[in-house]
Amino acid sequence: MTKPTSVASRLAESLAIVLGTPEVPLRLRAWDGSEAGPEGAPVVEFRSRRALRRMLWSPGQLGLSRAYVSGDIEAPGDIFGSFAALSSAGKFAETGPFRPLTAREKWSLLRAAVALGALGPNPAPPPEEAKITRLGRRHSRRRDAAAISHHYDVGNEFYALVLGPSMVYSCAVWNDEETGLDAAQDAKLDLVCRKLGLRPGMRVLDVGCGWGSFALHAAQRYGVDVVGVTLSTEQASLARKRAAQAGLTERIEIRVQDYRDVDDGPFDAISSIGMSEHVGGEQIGNYVSRLYNLLSPGGRLLNHAISWNAGPISPDPDSFIPRYVFPDGEMLSLAHMISALEAGGFEVLDVEALRRHYALTLRAWVRNLEEHWTDAVQASSEGRARIWRLYMAASALGFESGLTGVNQVLVQRAGGAEPPLRRTEWI
Structure with missing residues (x-):
């Protein structure tokens, strides 16, 4: 040889x-x-x-x-x-x-x-690498707040360049591959509202509310009152600003608050869009119990979450995602999520798989980032922009290959009105 x-x-x-x-x-x-x-x-x-x-x-x-x-x-x-x-x-x-x-x-x-003359000391990690593991017990309130801040408090301007005007940071719903990103995100928000059966006067909790896009959509188009909670101060600041600009400060309240500390239920409906990945397998039962107790009898919860489709895994703290993107994040299987929801007393009304939709969404975000590369670097850092390019491109391939999925699971607390015989309310 x-x-x-x-x-x-x-x-x-x-x-x-x-x-x-x-x-x-x-x-x-x-x-x-x-x-x-x-x-x-x-x-x-x-x-x-x-x-x-x-x-x-x-x-x-x-x-x-x-x-x-x-x-x-x-x-x-x-x-x-x-x-x-x-x-x-x-x-x-x-x-x-x-x-x-x-x-x-x-x-x-x-x-x-x-x-090749490459021997030498271990190079220092890029400054964007997370140091979350030094902050105490996994999924404690303090450590969760630090993990969320690492991912989301990197600049609202940076996210605006990547996400576009919708400012929605979760899987969109596409009619076909030619659907624009903003239209696909609008379709996703409306789908969630319909699945939750929103009607004027209802009180809604949005867990992990991001920059307020779901709260704005639900309040504007369905006449509901929304409490949005996030651990990101930058998200909350922009969400409040957007609500004020829309004249909806009387209908939308944005809090920097852990969902475990919400104590002013009941709510008629709860949305959790792209948030439960931060909860962790050990805490998922407590998460379900907490949301169940915050719902009125007959109230619905929509849980929208990424899933791991390739069998049992043990999160590797030395892999890219926990080090740079989602410290302490965990993808549960769809079976694990449904089991936790049912064990917590919920009745499953509907499950919708959106795996291919997330691949399209991520490719659209990568295009946005590459088209606005110089501005994105100026809004954060070159390292941060490179992290997001790597993470979003690799994630798109993971969805396309079937390693990962994303699912909307609609459940209802017992009591109140019976669910519809068919899914005519939201299809």
């Missing part, structure tokens, strides 16, 4: 070791201009020796992610193509840990680092 001689070919061999594959279906371009890999394959650039050093110290998803966030690695073309190639070769898009390297593989990485 001919040993690799160019810098790029040595990098290709090293990356194949990390991914656990015989070869990598990428065209690698090294810092010296050399290239290796199939002609016409997606290009990934190793811009400095530090990228290899990060792989040596953290030979898995974390090392590769740190290299991308810091700019040591670049995907200059179609980022979806590059990440799809990585995913097909290894486990880059999965949330579980990479397989451990053997002693022989570690020795091969070390030899490559020596040959």
